[in-house]
Amino acid sequence: MEKYVDGAVYLKKNIPGKLLRFFREKNEKFVIADIVGIVVLKKIIYVFLPKNTDESKINLNHLNILLNTLKKSTNLLTGVGNDNFELEKSDLTKTIEWLINDFNNNGVYKVVEKDLYSGEGGKIQWDKTLKKEVPLYANENLIFMDFVRKKKKISDSVITQIHKHVLNNLSQNYGKFFNFNFSEVLNFRLSLTEINNILMKQLKVERNERKKNLILNLYNYLNLTSSENSEFYYVTRDFHVIFESALKSVMNHKKELKKYVPKAKWNLRIRNVEYSSKNTQIPDVLVVRKEFIDIYDAKYYSLIDFVERKGNKTTPLDWYSVGKQFLYDFTFPYEKIGYNPGTNNFVFPGYPITNFIKDIGDVSLSINGISKKINVKLIDTFDLLNKAFLSV
Incomplete structure (x- = not known):
């Protein structure tokens, strides 16, 4: 069994030719794993693991969790943009x-055969009985002593x-x-x-x-x-959809709270025609925790790639991702609907993670003397999938 990690970089010449379509090119020498799932070529199993997974810790149990999640995914993914989710399967x-x-x-x-015979049991075939059997005549009535019957016979065949x-x-x-x-x-x-x-x-x-x-x-x-x-594969390039759906399920997302998230309204006048439209903020997960509302954003990104790019000189996410997450918190009308501001969180996948979820830092911002932060967390991907989709 050979293992690859989604989002990780590999030397192109070391990848079997028939497997290259499951990678995307980084440059002439290197390719990036681009799927999550199972591929079997010439009886060799190739496993593509979710981002930030330590492949040395993976066993058959993890494969079963991954494959069972993929097999159930089309039925499980509701209300999380599953129109954009595609599961690829070979013939x-x-x-x-x-x-x-x-x-x-x-x-x-x-093989089911129908035998005709005289005797008891089976359905009477009257046309065959009238042709084959001779009735007795008694008290001005015809009396059949035997009947031709039909009975199904089930047997094996080549x-x-x-x-x-x-x-x-x-x-x-x-x-x-x-x-x-x-x-x-x-x-x-x-x-x-x-x-x-x-x-x-x-x-x-x-x-x-x-x-x-x-x-x-x-x-x-x-x-x-x-x-x-011959090719056997069960893969997706859209594992981020599964990850977000699992996080919603396990964190008990309250979708009814989305109606309170403010929208940015456009009012325009162009060539004497007035236009009005809105930009909608869409936080991934809104959680009620006693008197608090916590905000979570599922970030299916590779932190391995961030580390390899020398972490102190770059960031795991761009300003767009960071800015909109801060805006969710700044604009949410907590007090208006009777709650207090809770925590704001980025959640990345990982494995193995002790105690299911752990903090690895934060992102901080101060505006006009008001300080805010977004907690950065790693969650155990396989435990998350098991809790969300596979536990009875």
Whole structure:
């Protein structure tokens, strides 16, 4: 397993060619990791970790937290600009998800045959009974002593064996990413060409829609995994959206307070036409703490990059980010709505972090004798994701 950290810089010549599309260029010699997620190429696992993560501390449990968060992300991200969130999945990843969901809902492929027989049980087939059975005549009535009945017979087939073969392979190579386990000993010796011919032949005669989709996905899985160019990936370039959403959830964001945040109003007259519009301030997280209101801003930025740029000569954030955070505090009408000013905070991701969240400093500003500060904090990214999205 090889590990990279989102936002960190790497020597371009050391990155496998097929992996370079998950980086952006810094210059001719260096590239910057640009995603968070899991990539598997030629059975080698490449993990792209959130910013400010110490990759030496990462184990399989962290991978599960990350992957489970990504798998749930499209359903979890509501009200935090998720229209701009994109989860990238390869064709192989989509096929694996379909096969696992289908197996969990329907089990392995089975052949359903309808047998006709004489005896008890099963549905009476009157047209066949009238043609085959001779009734007795008694008391001016016809009495049938036997009936032709139809009964479903469920059995395995060569498609069943192919399905089990695929599930075995999937479980062995990708099951750890989906908490999926399947194991069955098979005497299976068909070549890929033979399997493809069998699947395509069955597809032509199959009428059941679910089984047709299953056959197609079995075909896709076998052919995608047999290729030298097979790719499994589950990644996003928009992890900042997940980070902000998780912070809102864990900090118990009170979105109803946003209506009190003042807006800057424009009043213009251009060519004898009057215009009026507003700039809206949008703090990420507003928290009620007893009689106080605290303000938090999720900052999914790399502090490693800041340190490597010689921290005393630069800043982690630009003036726009700092200025608007101070303005949130300066303009919020605390007393008007019955609260007192609380803390103002920048929150950066990190791992590992002792005690979940810790202060690493502040940003201070004095205007006309009024001093304000923004606390700078690091929060444990994996603990945050677990608390926000995965805890029962």
